[in-house]
Amino acid sequence: MGSSDFSWKLKDHPKLAKGKTVAVVVLDGWGEANPNQYNCIHVADTPTMDSLKNGAPERWRLVKAHGTAVGLPSDDDMGNSEVGHNALGAGRIYAQGAKLVDTALETGKIYEGEGFEYIKQSFEDGTLHLIGLLSDGGVHSRFDQLQLLLKGASEHGAKRIRVHILTDGRDVVDGSSVGFVESLENDLAKLCEKDVDAKIASGGGRMYVTMDRYENDWDVVKRGWDAQVLGEAPHKFKSALEAVKKLRESPGANDQFLPPFVIVDDNGKAVGPILDGDAIVTFNFRADRMVMLAKALEYDKFDKFDRVRYPKIRYAGMLQYDGELKLPSHYLVSPPENIWCTTVSVLCMQAMKLLNLVTSHFSGMGTDPDVSTRIWKNILKSQVRVNLPNGDMVGHTGDVQATIVACKAADEAVKMIFDAIEQVGGIYVVTADHGNAEDMVKRNKKGEPLLDKDGNVQILTSHTLQPVPIAIGGPGLAPGARFRQDLFGAGLANVAATVMNLHGFEALSDYEPTLIEVADKQ
Numbered sequence: 001m002g003s004s005d006f007s008w009k010l011k012d013h014p015k016l017a018k019g020k021t022v023a024v025v026v027l028d029g030w031g032e033a034n035p036n037q038y039n040c041i042h043v044a045d046t047p048t049m050d051s052l053k054n055g056a057p058e059r060w061r062l063v064k065a066h067g068t069a070v071g072l073p074s075d076d077d078m079g080n081s082e083v084g085h086n087a088l089g090a091g092r093i094y095a096q097g098a099k100l101v102d103t104a105l106e107t108g109k110i111y112e113g114e115g116f117e118y119i120k121q122s123f124e125d126g127t128l129h130l131i132g133l134l135s136d137g138g139v140h141s142r143f144d145q146l147q148l149l150l151k152g153a154s155e156h157g158a159k160r161i162r163v164h165i166l167t168d169g170r171d172v173v174d175g176s177s178v179g180f181v182e183s184l185e186n187d188l189a190k191l192c193e194k195d196v197d198a199k200i201a202s203g204g205g206r207m208y209v210t211m212d213r214y215e216n217d218w219d220v221v222k223r224g225w226d227a228q229v230l231g232e233a234p235h236k237f238k239s240a241l242e243a244v245k246k247l248r249e250s251p252g253a254n255d256q257f258l259p260p261f262v263i264v265d266d267n268g269k270a271v272g273p274i275l276d277g278d279a280i281v282t283f284n285f286r287a288d289r290m291v292m293l294a295k296a297l298e299y300d301k302f303d304k305f306d307r308v309r310y311p312k313i314r315y316a317g318m319l320q321y322d323g324e325l326k327l328p329s330h331y332l333v334s335p336p337e338n339i340w341c342t343t344v345s346v347l348c349m350q351a352m353k354l355l356n357l358v359t360s361h362f363s364g365m366g367t368d369p370d371v372s373t374r375i376w377k378n379i380l381k382s383q384v385r386v387n388l389p390n391g392d393m394v395g396h397t398g399d400v401q402a403t404i405v406a407c408k409a410a411d412e413a414v415k416m417i418f419d420a421i422e423q424v425g426g427i428y429v430v431t432a433d434h435g436n437a438e439d440m441v442k443r444n445k446k447g448e449p450l451l452d453k454d455g456n457v458q459i460l461t462s463h464t465l466q467p468v469p470i471a472i473g474g475p476g477l478a479p480g481a482r483f484r485q486d487l488f489g490a491g492l493a494n495v496a497a498t499v500m501n502l503h504g505f506e507a508l509s510d511y512e513p514t515l516i517e518v519a520d521k522q
């Protein structure tokens with residue numbers, strides 16, 4: 001790729017016709033798992049998706065949506081929207097943020113790069129602030145990476161460190177914040193023994209403090225700013241452990257939505273506001289929920305909320321969160337290789353009209369419009385890609401009943417799209433980006449539900465390790481088109497070549513192999 005003989009013109013597929021409308025439908029958080037009461041997809045009334053599974057076995061299969069199949073460090077890593085859509089759109093498996101950071105920490109390269117050199121200039125006279133998600137979910141951040149960064153930064157000269165924590169409960173079980181804070185406080189105490197002044201300075205739940213996305217609600221970022229930068233919050237505690245334990249006692253409280261708090265000294269003074277001359281690292285590797293804070297920290301001109309005080313700081317992201325905006329301009333870990341020739345860009349070059357209703361991850365972190373009901377009106381375009389978020393968004397609340405309702409709604413939406421495809425003689429590809437709603441309970445190694453200390457099952461708000469279904473069909477699909485039998489380990493990255501074939505093109509040669517073949521005789 002990239003050589004001068006590269007051509008954007010795709011070869012015609014020998015057997016599949018061009019010019020059909022192809023709808024790529026991504027059911028968010030829709031995995032395949034054993035049927036039981038915690039499988040909301042199984043419990044919900046989902047006739048459309050059921051008919052695909054039961055109706056045409058040669059046009060329905062499972063694909064991997066987690067772990068190394070989507071560029072994550074190990075097969076113990078659950079899938080997520082970023083990595084799932086990235087594989088779906090890129091057609092190849094790229095090392096994702098979690099892996100890039102692991103490698104940079106293992107090799108020590110993280111301390112040799114421009115980003116670290118930049119923040120290091122503040123170590124002599126200023127404080128190093130680390131802001132991010134306290135979690136081992138591996139979706140936005142990982143606790144072991146924070147631990148290594150704390151150790152490494154102190155060994156490389158940081159003398160005063162303040163950590164601003166965001167509690168999770170979305171990618172990990174609710175209540176796990178307490179254990180993470182305990183471990184972090186132990187680590188910081190060990191650093192203090194080595195004459196590094198290291199403390200937790202502020203905190204709050206990720207969905208209420210800092211980690212908003214898509215500029216949905218700037219108040220979320222402002223609450224974080226007030227606590228982290230100004231050292232002001234409605235709740236003040238002497239220790240973060242006390243903060244998290246106390247705040248969790250309020251009725252309905254959970255890790256995702258803990259209110260903002262600051263840690264104060266014996267005189268009631270915040271222990272770690274962000275001041276002129278300080279350095280900041282946002283240690284999340286995933287971009288979407290860090291971009292807004294990055295803007296607030298980096299932009300001189302900023303009108304989204306009143307920052308009150310805008311300190312002169314040196315700021316680096318763990319990665320660069322927005323390649324187009326070059327935001328932030330300093331970062332600790334080099335970005336992934338340029339993801340080019342994604343399905344979006346390549347199909348556009350074949351002069352096709354595409355309507356994107358999915359995420360920016362699909363096109364290698366470019367920008368796509370939001371999901372909306374424009375699907376129906378636009379189905380006459382050559383390709384429609386839509387992400388149906390229901391199962392995932394509601395699955396993250398941990399509310400089993402509500403998730404069942406959400407799965408039913410997603411199934412109805414699929415039916416609507418199928419009806420439209422039927423009218424235009426098109427083709428559909430239905431798949432999912434990762435699991436979630438199909439298993440809402442935490443399990444032991446034997447697969448049995450785990451109970452908490454009160455004997456209740458531990459609800460799982462996170463994604464899963466489960467494979468996801470993929471189905472093809474529609475009146476425009478060539479009669480002999482079916483899934484190949486030889487690709488047992490196939491994953492989401494194989495979908496891209498499949499989609500190109502369904503548009504009547506051969507996929508690019510470096511794409512993961514297509515899932516389909518066309519039988520001559522039926």
Ligand SMILES: O=C(O)[C@H](O)COP(=O)(O)O
Pocket residue numbers: 079080081082139140170171289392396
């Ligand atoms: O950011 C979130 O909402 C979760 O941590 C991950 O969910 P997503 O990968 O589906 O966005």
Ligand SMILES: [Mn+2]
Pocket residue numbers: 028029080081082392433434
């Ligand atoms: Mn998703």
Ligand SMILES: [Mn+2]
Pocket residue numbers: 029081392393396436463
């Ligand atoms: Mn999700």
